Amino acid sequence: xxxxxxxxxxxxxxxxxxxxxxxxxxxxxxxxxxxxxxxxxxxxxxxxxxxxxxxxxxxxxxxxxxxxxxxxxxxxxxxxxxxxxxxxxxxxxxxxxxxxxxxxxxxxxxxxxxxxxxxxxxxxxxxxxxxxxxxxxxxxxxxxxxxxxxxxxxxxxxxxxxxxxxxxxxxxxxxxxxxxxxxxxxxxxxxxxxxxxxxxxxxxxxxxxxxxxxxxxxxxxxxxxxxxxxxxxxxxxxxxxxxxxxxxxxxxxx
Numbered sequence: 001x002x003x004x005x006x007x008x009x010x011x012x013x014x015x016x017x018x019x020x021x022x023x024x025x026x027x028x029x030x031x032x033x034x035x036x037x038x039x040x041x042x043x044x045x046x047x048x049x050x051x052x053x054x055x056x057x058x059x060x061x062x063x064x065x066x067x068x069x070x071x072x073x074x075x076x077x078x079x080x081x082x083x084x085x086x087x088x089x090x091x092x093x094x095x096x097x098x099x100x101x102x103x104x105x106x107x108x109x110x111x112x113x114x115x116x117x118x119x120x121x122x123x124x125x126x127x128x129x130x131x132x133x134x135x136x137x138x139x140x141x142x143x144x145x146x147x148x149x150x151x152x153x154x155x156x157x158x159x160x161x162x163x164x165x166x167x168x169x170x171x172x173x174x175x176x177x178x179x180x181x182x183x184x185x186x187x188x189x190x191x192x193x194x195x196x197x198x199x200x201x202x203x204x205x206x207x208x209x210x211x212x213x214x215x216x217x218x219x220x221x222x223x224x225x226x227x228x229x230x231x232x233x234x235x236x237x238x239x240x241x242x243x244x245x246x247x248x249x250x251x252x253x254x
Contacts, residue, residue, distance in 0.1 A: 124192055
């Protein structure tokens, strides 16, 4: 492939990757955290978001390198278009991969959700308003769920509409049931404590079922090495001698 073709492939791949829509969620979250931190007088509220900013750049760089390699391998004008298409496909595929920190955060949210629902119900039954109850629960708990509740109550204090704030929690997959329940209560004014108690029971039951399924998978995977060792031995010691004996009996001269 000529140097001009290589340059064209690199340029087209870079343009294909860099012109894809960029997500501004991280930037918006950092801006909101800085505002909330200034409101509280304690600096940015969320410190675990900033290290994730390098992930989109690394993903796009990997997609671009893969596209250029494909363009060089195929060659010609076809290689340029194939490389650009592969770069876009790699970027979209890598975007769906869940980083370890995101998976850990989701697991912590799911683990703390039943306790948070019970504590919210207890505060509401004691007569506290919803925002004060969520603020108290965020002070008691520790982890990402406490951060989400603290940010929600801070936004309400800053003047955001409570129903919209609670509804935004539903966009966090692990907190979707809690966010929907809080939003419904804020919209309609319906009693919330009983719904939160039911939600806590349902989440605990779901976690028990998930743990049971995971334990069953562990049993299957634990038996896999035994099968990998047993099956070849069975074939070599049981099946192969039988086939060899039958073959010798058939081929042997009479």
